[in-house]
Amino acid sequence: MAEMVLRKSPSFYDVYERKPGAIKYQTHYCPGCGHGILHKLIAEAMDELGIRDRTILISPVGCSVFAYYYFRCGNVQVAHGRAPAVATGIKRALPHSIVISYQGDGDLAAIGGNEILHAANRGERITVFFVNNAIYGMTGGQMAPTTLVGQKTTTTPFGRRAEMEGPPLRVAELLASLESPVYIERVALTTPKNIARARKAVRKALSVQMQDLGFSLVEVLSACPSGWKMTPVDSIRWIDEVMTRYFPLGVFRDRTAEAKPMPLPKISYDLDSLLEKLEIPSGEAEGVIASPVPHPRYANPRIKIAGFGGQGILLLGQALAEAGMTAGYRVSWLPSYGPEMRGGTANCHVILSDSRIGSPLVSRPSVLIAMNRPSLDRFEPEVESGGLILYDSSLIDRPVTRRDVEVLAIPATSMADELGNTRAANMVILGSYVAYTGVVEREHLTHILPKVIKRKQLIDLNERAIARGYEYALMHRTAAST
Amino acid sequence: MAKQLIKGNEAVVKGAILAGCRAFFGYPITPASEIAEAAAYYFPQVGGVFLQAESEIASIYMLYGAASAGIRAMTASSSPGISLKMEGISYLAGAELPCVIVDIVRGGPGLGNIAPSQGDYHQIVKGGGHGEYKLITLAPNCAQEMCDLTMLAFELADKYRNPAVVMADGFIGQMMEPVEFPQPVSSFPDKPWALRGEDADQFRLITSIDLEPEGLERHVLHLQEKYAQAEREEVRFEEYQTEDAEVILVGYGIVSRLLHSTVDEARAKGLRVGLLRPITLWPFPSRRITELATRVSAFMVVELSNGQMVEDVRLAVAGKVPVWFYGRMGGVVPSVEEILRVLRQQIEV
Secondary structure (H helix, E strand, C coil): CCCCCCCCCCCCCCCCCCCCCCCCCCCCCCCCHHHHHHHHHHHHHHHHHHHHHHHEEEECCHEEEHHHHCCCCCCEEEEEEEEHHHHHHHHHHHHCEEEEEEEEEHHHHHHHHHHHHHHHHHHHCEEEEECCCCCCCCCCCCCCCCCCCCEEEECCCCEEHHHHHCCCCCHHHHCCCCCCCEEEEEEECCCCCHHHHHHHHHHHHHHHHHHHCCCEEEEEEEECHHHHHHHHHHHHHHHHHHHHHHCCCCEEECCCCCCCCCCCCCCCCCCCCCHHHHHCCCCCCCCCCCCCCCHHHHHEEECCCCCCCEEEEEEHHHHHHHHHHHCEEEEEEEECCHHCCCCCCEEEEEEEEECCCCCCCCCCCCEEECCHHHHHHHHHHHHHCCEEEEEECCCCCCCCCCCCCEEEEEEEEHHHHHHHCCHHHHHHHHHHHCCCCHCCHHHHHHHHHHHHHCHHHHHHHHHHHHHHHHHHHHHHHHHHHH | CEEEEEEEEHHHHHHHHHHCEEEEECCCCCCCCHHHHHHHHHHHHHEEEEECCCHHHHHHHHHHHHCCCCEEEEEEEEHHHHHHHHHHHHHHHHCCCCEEEEEEEEEEEECCCEECCCCCCCHHHCCCCCCCCCEEEECCCCCHHHHHHHHHHHHHHHHHCCCCEEEHHHHHHHHHHECCCCCCCCCCCCCCCCCCCCHHHHHHHCCCCCCHHHHHHHHHHHHHHHHHHHHHCCCCCEEEEECCCEEEEECHHHHHHHHHHHHHHHHHHHCCCCEEEEEEEEEECCCHHHHHHHHCCEEEEECCCCHHHHHHHHHHHHHCCEEEEEECHHHHHHHHEHHHHHHHHHHHH
């Protein structure tokens, strides 16, 4: 006669070494608690499906905080409610692993409501076992989001009131209203028949993940005799007779037949063409083109550029910084801050320097480029004595009043209009500034233009705008010096 | 290698990928959003993960998950977002999970504003989360260092099995400067503790819980040993003109650049002033400050805060010489002229 050997699942540790104290062969769960049954169903499913070696189980906060005492697999213990987020991180990092988020009702439906909602909605390829025992067990029997109306807990000593604490949350139904989940079922750990159904559900939920189909969740109605202050037998009866009336058993979502496998991409450490993918210029430093020697009064400029949003203020500054870098200067570019970034005015600070740049903030500019009247009004007083102001005289209807600064008025917008595009005014001014001061060479501008003008078909227009500004400034520089 | 004109926030992302980081979990917030945006663009292209989480809280726990799996992973945010992450940061430190967190600090408290600030010093350096932990904290002051210190943060995080923070401000994050990117890192330390989705995982546990008081104390003492080692080996700072200085300015991040200019201006006016710039805010260059305190007549600490790092400077100086403080808040950044004026007033008093 064959001998029948009853032994525990190899997906449990033989000895629960992580469990403190002398008792290493029993769980810490109370008599009649559902966790032990569910643990067993999960472990046996891991055996049957052959996934123990690649399973990572997340122990939550709650009575199952110590699930890692028992499961012989990868174990992670996490904060209250955050298991679905942790599961997401693990699964994305290790797409081949089977990730189980094991959570209670306080954990999943209260503090972790957001995490479970979004993990389900993203269709994370994880499996959630949600233990609903209508109470906070670990902390001593307080109200859970799933506590029934009228049920007494230590924080609803007179019974839960729907009008004050809200009605119990039906998680399976709630998540089944989302598009992504593949499989959601509610089961109960009560009669042998119900437990057999739970066993099937556990296995199915895990196989959904094995096939990369998407998100699966099994809500498990589970007894808490200690929290409910009932005997284990009464507790089982209470689930079947009371709890299931509000939390009906059944399948709320099953897309396993039509869902297509959606395996996650594996993490790659391929260094091949990594620099190109990161758009990092390869090779040696570019040779510095014909180092310019500007007149000392224009050397090491600290530039403020200001105008309306949409005039290309930031781009003008960026082009100048790029050209300066190509010319061998130390450079910095700093955009303006605050609500100014959202429409209205825009300004930026650019420094080109032969030596290390301290503050990138230009509070006393040696050069002001003003492209509208408010900018000139606001920043004219800041320019240092002996500095230079360039402004768009087609938009600014007043002359510069300072007598201790050099001024170049450029009808930049009109000139850009003549070229057929108002928005090239910034490049007209850029050309003028470079020609007037010689701070960089014209070929520096030609060189950097493709870097700052992303739309190739606009490069020619911008080059012509720079040329117009350049010629204009040369003409006026000559006029001023004679 | 050739230099690239690039925003500090973008340099963080490229540096992270060069350091072998392959997972980024983010949530949008000004002025750190460019980091998430650049990550969303580059990470999937290099075989990495980018995921925009439903909250700052979820993003820090996704990081916890990825770090448990032993891969280099990161998140980035700004002050109020970092406050939300604090729970997870404490768990990461407790579970000894290496990862990198970037904080582009903005004005507070509360919603505050989006202008540059250093008001997060206490929350990052002293621990905004619960329990006895420390965060390795690096404070870049230029775009180049946004890359370099992000890469270093990954090395240090792995070396100490501890979260490392790159703490900068909106100026450093949003300004463009030339950056020379290094070659990608190709060898990584072993992580025999990490979960890999393989059979050996059965001997591994990622956790921060220990109900036995003696057990938890042992764990916390173990953490303190790591921190003591970091204090011996990882202090980084920069000095400028301190050799003959009578007054030493102390500042980090964007402020250190203002102070660099202040030293030049002060020297031009005949004031013997130097600069000490902590690069690691934790471990803090306390020993160096204690040494300097024996031969200078005063320190002046400048911060974009109500005076947070100044506490550490005062602890190191231990009353030997005066420690003056000048702080601007709410996103106001002082000018060099302003700092110089305050310095001269202090010297004259």
